Amino acid sequence: xxxxxxxxxxxxxxxxxxxxxxxxxxxxxxxxxxxxxxxxxxxxxxxxxxxxxxxxxxxxxxxxxxxxxxxxxxxxxxxxxxxxxxxxxxxxxxxx
Numbered sequence: 001x002x003x004x005x006x007x008x009x010x011x012x013x014x015x016x017x018x019x020x021x022x023x024x025x026x027x028x029x030x031x032x033x034x035x036x037x038x039x040x041x042x043x044x045x046x047x048x049x050x051x052x053x054x055x056x057x058x059x060x061x062x063x064x065x066x067x068x069x070x071x072x073x074x075x076x077x078x079x080x081x082x083x084x085x086x087x088x089x090x091x092x093x094x095x096x
Contacts, residue, residue, distance in 0.1 A: 028096070031075045039068060043077060043090050052081060054090035061094065071095060 029043040032051050039056035056068040058079075071077070079090040 025080045026078065027081055027090075028076065028078050029090075031071055031073050031077060034071060034073060036069070039065075041071065043079065043093070050088075052079070052088055052090040053086075054079065054093050058089070058091045058093050060092040067095070 027045065029045040029052065032042045032044040034041040041054055042051040043054060044051050056064050059067045060079075061067050076096040077090075077093050078096055079093040081088050082091050
């Protein structure tokens with residue numbers, strides 16, 4: 001791609017690279033559990049035995065709290081996966 005292209009990396013990409021994280025982009029899963037009072041949840045991914053943690057702050061958009069509050073168990077979501085000190089987690093989470 002040359003100058004003037006409209007390519008923009010996904011949100012969180014630069015900070016993940018700077019922190020030497022591995023990222024898998026554009027994955028899909030299902031909300032398995034939500035802990036509303038603590039603003040986090042878990043995403044089940046087909047073919048994996050371990051669910052991915054996500055926090056409200058990892059929602060992809062401007063009104064993260066509203067987006068989190070609109071999620072329900074069973075909702076399909078898209079997300080990117082990044083490594084963290086506690087293991088893999090979902091970032092850039094968006095309801096499909």
